[in-house]
Amino acid sequence: MPAELKQEQSPSNQTSIAMMQEPQEMVEETVTVEEDPGTPTSHVSIVTSEDGTTRRTETKVTKMVKTVTTRTVRQVPLGPDGLPSMDGSSPMGSYTDSIDRRYMKNGERYITPQASSTLTRSYNNYNDSYPESHEGQYRPYIGHDGYGDLSDNYGSLSRGVNYRPRYAYVPGNSYRPDDGSFTLPSRRDNYGPVAQPQVPVGSNVDLNRSQPERFQPEPYGLEDDNRSLGVDDEGYELDPDYSTVNRRTSAGVPERGRPHKGRGYDDPIETEMVEERIPYLHGGYAAPLAQPERGSMASIDRLGKRSPSIDSIRKDPRWRDPDLPEVIAMLSHPIDPVKSNAAAYLQHLCYENDKIKKDVRHLKGIPILVGLLDHPKPEVHRKACGALRNISYGKDNENKVAIKNCDGIPALIRLLRKTNDMEVRELITGTLWNLSSYEPLKMVIINHGLQTLTNEVIIPHSGWESEPNEDSKPRDAEWTTVFKNTSGCLRNVSSDGAEARRRLRECDGLVDALLHALQSAVGKKDTDNKSVENCVCIMRNLSYHVHKEVPGADKYQELDASQTTSMGGSQKKKKDDAGCFGGKKAKEEWFNQGKKNGDLDRNFDTLDLPKRSEAAKGFELLYQPDVVRLYLSILTESQNFNTLEAAAGALQNLSAGNWMWSTYIRATVRKERGLPVLVELLQSDSDKVVRAVSIALRNLSMDRRNKDLIGSYAMGELVRNLPSRQQRSAKNLEEDTVVAVLNTIHEIITDSSENARSLIQTQGIQKLVAISKSSQSPRETKAASHVLQMIWSYKELRNALQKDGWNKSHFQSVSATPKGSKGIAGRSGYDDSTLPLVDKSQDNEKAGSRDMIPMDELGPDGYSTIDHRDKERKYKTSDNTGDASEKEPLKG
């Protein structure tokens, strides 16, 4: 066959067509590449081959710089046209003149010795060794290892990156390798020996040039890209560096059609490029990972110098996308653009793909990415951060733990401090937001990053100035993404318990800045955005148990005794007693009901805060009456349910407790006309809002005057919130909400038979009885029964009730309720904030009157705040929503 081959080839350039057939033969040839230092000149010569054929060959000038090593040709899959898929044969180069071309560069170019050379090459392949040929073979790849003769190894060649099956690049244009026939060249290539790597570089379309081979000897023969010769990937001799890169699958040169289309990359640095480029080897054209992501190529395409265009990727099946271990290996590549592209690709792969995230973790990719955060180059650390952000997102918390375990959190904080790039800062804070949603990491984040986040993000973006300049007007807050992410992160960590709350309260400047930001939001009437929501949630969390946890709380504690006696005294007072007893603030219309609630109330009204020598700062701001105004404004303006819930929750927290500040706050809410605002929010459609507001009202009604007012104006709304079978318009509220409303009602009617009367008047009894008898939830039933019992305890109202048709049995419905429930309630009262203070009167532990609200009885979750569980629950949801979304890697 070789003979045949020869024949074909001999006819000189035109033989190309003939040659076509040859390729098949080329398999399994082992060719040893000779190192041909160079057949220096190019000249047209006529070579007579051994077998007598005469050929006209163009000389090839070869300066081979490198030696090609032996390669074994593997079966070369033939491409469609029968040409071996490998392309290699660049050398076939042009039969035609192109002599000059050959020269090209010193050796770099693989000049195919023109026909002859190629021929020879082929011959070589065929075991003919033509004298001249071999060298021709340019081993183009200078020094590539193993690029053996093209011919044989097409397979290997391909690998070698060297061979670029000429086709590969055929960019379609140009480069027609040589011979006019265009096909020829390709064919030749196929035959192999050609030097493969042709890097199509530049070959510019000069047909005549025919030298397809010009190839820049890139070390790896750039061709790599093209290489994807055929199928056999085996081996890939991979260059040491790019293991992946070189993988070339000889995917049967699909491109066969285009003879060399050489990629027209003129870029001489192809080899390098190759490296950078994430090699897309088309092993079988089907890159397992990459398929759908053609788009992602764009990111990868951003290679330093030249990147395979998406088109070439798509159309060039020779490249296969790297698989995951390869990508992770590339993260440690010495060349920086490789690192950054690998990181970007990783980010892309991980997007919404939990399996890949897990794999990355198993392959130990996370410590490498964390290490890249310290890299000085912005592209590298930016992409690494993007990849980490995607990895940290999701339900699987193992990834978050892995990031923390390799010191990712301090590394992120370090980078945040160093960088000025807004995008990097967004990525960093987004990653921290994701990490903070996992409970065990919250304290770690606080330890490493609290002060930095405050100083670097919260304070600057909030517009707060620690040393306010009198001349300048206060700055407005900037609602940037970085601020949103950071506030989200702090929101999550603030839910982590008492220690976390303490650290945040004591963090320098945090509370001040947050309040300043909220003030400016209210001022700009922009209270629905996520950042505001996050800030209010932080404030709510920090207000939790503030009466117990802030330093110096003791001295503000009200004495229970005095309070209770005063409250006790006021028990019987009717609010509509004469006159403006609380005359000082007589201007309040609604609220001022001239109550005669006792001196204490009056005192509360006129209670003066201890004189301050300097303005409050830090956590003290949490409970200054000014915040009341702020929260009420937010409640009035905002439409965001989370924000409303948080603001109501903050008021709830603040008005809990027995200390002086909460007393003052309760009064201030009233004075600032907050009660109508809250009552109106009871009409909200959102469960959580209704719940938070009703518990807030419950706490607020610890203040006598509030209780009276709330009882008269809010009772209707509260009753309306109770479920009822008849009323179709009744809201369908969750169990927790219903229980909260019931407890609020209970609280309001306690100690105030007036309120109990208004409850009767609003048709509440019917609903209560219905609930207590037939509700599905035991908690609802219990709560309703308590209310009913309380009502029944007002003897003076029994007549009215009986007139309406109710009798005792309705009110004492739950059997064994009193004792049983007491027991249960006593215990569970600590757990469930929504349980009413059960049977205070029956409770022996509490001395004192029923009026006293045994805050302690309720335990930590008593009135004061949202149940810890709730809080957690709440935060969990907000955590998830708070996770910064994954992003596609930035393109371009």
Place this chain on the structure above:
Amino acid sequence: MSYVPGQPVTAVVQRIEIHKLRQGDNLILGFSIGGGIDQDPTQNPFSEDKTDKGIYVTRVTEGGPAEVAGLQIGDKIMQVNGWDMTMVTHDQARKRLTKRNEEVVRLLVTRQSLQKAVQQSMMS
């Protein structure tokens, strides 16, 4: 970072300039050190060579002057304001860092990652 007695020590270092923070009457640096020729080097969690008696950074307070300047936990301090720190006792090291009349200390520190980074860039 292994030390051969009598031979010069070479390392890839980073310059770090810490501006001490004044808190009342104190100037604080914001980090803690461990090590010294009078200490037990095997207890050092940060050193690669467990016979290395150099001075290592064992803790960096968050947001403090040292962190702001770029000091990281685990760094080995080679020099402080020109004074060698590779062959000093713990107390001498402390004193050299905490001089009351110096508001700025300039350190040369080295760490594993620096070494690796240089190696990698040399390879390319």
